[in-house]
Amino acid sequence: MAKFKPGYKKQSDGFMSSDNAPRRRYHDTVKSVSEAFLDDSDINARGRNGFTALQTIIWSNSVDSVGLAAELLRLGADPNIPCNEGWTPLHGAVKYGAVTLIQELLKHGAQINASQNEGRTPLLYAVEREQWDSVTILLQNGANANICSYSGRSPLSEVAGYTEKEYLLRQYGARR
Secondary structure: OOOOOOOEEEOOOOOEEEOOOOOOOHHHHHHHHHHHOOOOOOOOOOOOOOOOHHHHHHHHOOOOHHHHHHHHHHOOOOOOOOOOOOOOHHHHHHHOOOHHHHHHHHHOOOOOOOOOOOOOOHHHHHHHOOOHHHHHHHHHOOOOOOOOOOOOOOHHHHOOOOHHHHHHHHHOOOOO
C-alpha cells in the first residue's frame, strides 16, 4: 500500500493533493500556459532529458496535470514524442493511474502500443504497477495484450497465478 507524506491524499484520478498546500488558481495557470505558446514557441521543444512541456506536466503528477495537459494538447502538443529513454506521455499517465489523463491522451492520438527503450508498452507498465483501472482503459481502447518487452516479459506473464487478472487480459486476447 502506498504511503503519502502527512497531509497528502490520493485522489480518484491518481494524483496527489494536499489539504494544506496553497492552491494555485487553476484558470490562471491554464491561461498562462496558453499565453506561453501563442507566439512562435515550439510547443514540442525538448529539454536535456528529452521531455517536452507535455511530458514535464504529466510526470510532475500535480493536481493541475489533467487540465494543463489538455490545454497543451488543444494547442497542438504531440502526445507521441518520447523522452530520451523512450517513455511517452501515455507511459507517464499510466505510472500514476491517471485514467482521465489516459483518456485525454488517447483522444488526441497517443499511440497505445508505443514501447520505450526496454520494449515496455503502456499496458505492460500498467500491469507492472498494478494500475488495474488503467489496464482496463488501455485494453478497451485496443492495447495489444501480447506485446512483450525486449526481455520477454508480457502482461500475462506479469500476472501469472492471479486468476482474475489473467482472465481480464485473456478477455482481450492475451495468449502469452
